[in-house]
Amino acid sequence: MRWSAGWHGGTGRDRRPAEGRAVPGLDTTWTSGWPPERIRAVTDEQATLAVIGECGADDAQLRNALPVVRARGWRLLTRWPGSYLVVAHGGSRLAVIGDLAGQHPVYYRTDGAGTWWATSASALAALDGAPVDVTALAAHLAFGQPDVLATRSLFREVARVPGGHLLLIGPDGGGVERYEPVAYSPVALRQQGPVVRAALSEAVAARIDSRPASADLAGLDSTTLACLAAQRGPVTAVTFADERLRDDDLSFATRTAATVPNLTPHKVPGAPGTVYYSGLENISALPVSDAPNAYAVTASIKRAVLDTVTEHTTGPGVHFTGAAGDAVLSAPSSYIADLLRERRHRRAWQHALVHARLRHTSTFAVLSRARPASRIDLAGAWRHTATALRGSARGWIPQAQRPMAWTPLLASADWMTHGARLMLAAALDEAAGALTDAPARLAEWTERQDLARVGANTAGWRALALAEHGIELAAPYLDNEVIRACLAVGADQRGAPARYKPMLDAAFTGSGVLPGFILARTTKGGFNSLAYAGLRENAPVLKDLLGPTSRLAALGLVTEQPIAEALSRASAGQPTAQGALHLVVAAEVWLRQLASASSTWWETVSGHVAAT
Template identity: 65%
Template sequence: MRWSAGWYGGSARSRAPRDGTPVPVLEPVWTVDWPADCVRTVGDGSAELTVIGACGADDEQLWRALPTVRSRDWRTLTTWPGSYLVFARCGEVLAVIGDLSGQHPVYWRPERSGVWWSTSATALAALDGAPTDTASLAARMALAQPDVLGTRSLFRTVNRVPTGHLLLITPDSVTAARYEPVEPEGVDLRQAAPTVRDALTTAVHARLGDQPVSADLAGLDSTTLACLAAQRSSVAAVTFADERLRDDDVLYAARTAATVPRLSYRSVPGGPRTVYYDGLEDVRSLPVTDEPNAFVVTATIKRAVLDAVSERRAGGVHFTGAGGDAVLSAPSSYLSDLLRSGRRLRAWQHAQAHARLRRMSPLTVLRRARPASRTTLAETWQQLAAVLRRPPRPWVPQAQQPVTWTPLLATADWMAPDVRHQLAVELDTAAADRTDAPSSLTAWSDQQDLARVGANTNGWREIALTEYGVVLAAPFLDNEVIRACLAVPADQRAAPGRYKPLLSTAFTGTGILPDFVLNRVTKGGFNALAYAGLRANAGILRELIGPSSRLAAAGLITDAPVADMLARAASGLPTAQGALHLAVSTEVWLRQLDTSAHIWWEVNTHAAAA
């Protein structure tokens, strides 16, 4: 696993990351498994700057950024294309800046003589064997919004930098300081479209070089990236084409490859094992990740795609449309914001369109949206705390429940009473401590969706890199792409009757994407493979998250409701799939913590010699 770490303090530490490479000028800072060309440092004595990852700034741009470091304009250091970590120092002030999607998370833990920081919470916990934090795990499973508990990580004594914040360390303090506005300023869709096109084009082209290039070719998002890459490079495109999906991805992919120069195409047929939840009988066969990761559920499907890529070209960069849905669309919860702002006519017009798609009445759509329009984020958490103090609820599909700032997932109703009570206490505390909550439900939801998608994409990236030597690129999760897209109000991004209007407006008439792609209104789904996997692997899942699981031992699940949900799934009945994904991925991660022989630290020979 690629990670970075550093020490800020008055004395040298006796430990260093195992197999770590010291970063020139900035010792004691180390990187682990990062190639040399992904770690670049500039400095003039009064200021130092390091970027770690896929950063589109050239060396001259980094040198020109040193005055920015001296002026402590931290946000400007996050506006280059790519996905990267920033480490900046001016005098005794140090800033460690991750990204807006959680692909480069930042954690810290204080000690008497200084502060350790790292992009791996697990590594910091391994310094003294810090245990997992049950309340944080409960929040992650029940709420699936990473920032609810603020700076709490999944380990005790290890702190997490929330989304949109940076780690700021001085001789007197260590804090998570906000660098991104709580809410973006609104920009009309047509005005924002050229900015989105430029940001996305730059993000793709910055990752191209002499290495082989491959890409997913399925929905509108991944097709856009493949076509952008094909402007400058030959692209080996692949489409997962399991006949159980019954979508038209293959038809569009073949037509696109026949139209766009330098874009070759291959479909990847599914098989008995390319289903959800396959291959979980041995968690050692899965890559170790720093937190529970949703891609363990679909690992065999991802491997099938990467197998096809590797058969055609070894190594290189592979583009995925991950994050596209999060930045180009908006959940129907934006209707709550329209009601909150008094835009009732627009809310009614949009509700009518949503009702036609879902075959329900517009009044039903608005009734679901109205409660959230009358509450704040903190009030929602207080309400959730009250719910958790009562007996578990009967299961109702999420799509039938009222819209809310923070949905309470079915996993909350699987937990033991004492864990539910503990989570309720944490939510009350979080509600009292929250001082910078957005006024818009959509702004909050967008941030949380991106943080979740980015963290999960790291799991897919780990499979691609460790097993295939392929670097996964997700340009929709780049900072500037996120900023350009989310500046467009949600009711314009989710305009009824148009599919992803921001992307189609940005690229219509440019000749980059064929018109038939931009006019596409269909989207594939994986529900069939989810239910096939639930049926085929029912026994393995029953053992994995049954009474002998780590989750059960911690009170994070109880047997009866989980057994009932698995039985529903095996029978093909509607199931809380998201909740099952969370439970399975968390159990796999906990078992890996117990069984992994990974050694994070070694003796720091330089400090020992001193």
């Protein structure tokens, strides 16, 4: 596993990451598992700046940023293309800055002697065997929004830096400080199109070097990245085309590859085992991750794609994926609540009318779902949700039929014991009381949380690609500058239901990058059939995983009967709480991996093992 860590404080430090490499100019900052070319540092007599990861800044740009470090212009250090961690030291203070989407998360713990920080919460927990924070794990399962409990990580005594914040460590210890605005100044869609195109182009270019390049070639989002990469050289393009999907990804991929130079297409046909939940009877075959991640459930599908890449490239390279494209290029219909809040009733009606047609329901039904969220702020919504948690568990209905909410209660919340629900309600009330600088719009909160969730999950996929294939996974839609460029456009423009992905149309029409038939596409593939096939075929494994020996059950975070009912519905081909099952299974796998992991995280300065 790749991770970085550091110490800032007195002379009491007696440990360092096992097999860690010190970052030049920062003797108490180390990296583990990162190749040397992805670690760069510059220094002068007053400041040191290091970037770890895929950073598009050249050495001259890094040197020219040293005055920015001295002036504490932290946000400017996050504006280069790519996805990277920043460590900046000036005077008596050290700033550790992750990215906006959690590809490089930052955690810390402070004692009287100083502060340890790391990009791995598990590593910091291993300093003294800190246990899992059951309340934080309950929030992860019940809400799926990483910032609800702010600085609480999944381990006790280990704090996390929330999205848009940095860790600033000084003589008095460490604390978080916001560097990203809660909301961006709005820009019109057409005006922002060229900015989005430039940000995506630079994000792709930052990863193109002598390594073989490959890319998913499926929906609009991944196709855009594949075509941008093909402008710079040969690209091995792969399309997962299992016959059970019954979508048109393969036909569009074939047509695109025939039109765009440098794209060589390959079909990934799928197999009986390429379904959700395959292989979970042997979780030791999965890479250990720092947090629960969705790709534990879809690993067999990802392995099939990466196997095809490996077969058709000359060696390990960089693979582009469209992960998070939906989160930045479009918007969920919850933005209608914001239109109602701002009394933009005519626009709300127009958008609700089209959403209703697409979902075969009435305009009044769409507006009725949005109205409750339009009348409450984030803190009030959390208090309302805490009250619901103190009541009885609900019967299951699809989330799309429930009222829109700032922090929706997922079906997994109804699978917990009453005691666990009360514990979570108390934490949510506390979080509401401590909330500061909350976004005014529901869409602004939701889209940041969606990005953080996708970012954490993509880290799991990246671990799989590196561990088993040596392939570097690139997810440019999660880059800081791409996020900023896209989210500057209002959600009601990005998510306008009358057009599919209008942001891509504004960015690439007439550019020569994407064929016109791609920009005109209105369809999107989905994996529902493979999810239900996996639920049916792997039901015995899932029942065993979440049965009497379940780690989650021992913590009160699942109960047997609702899980059995959900699996029975799926086995019968009936709709069920897929998303909640996905979260629960991934969390159970993670807990079991924690219990059996034999990783050595730290060593004493003299070389003896200090913690595992």
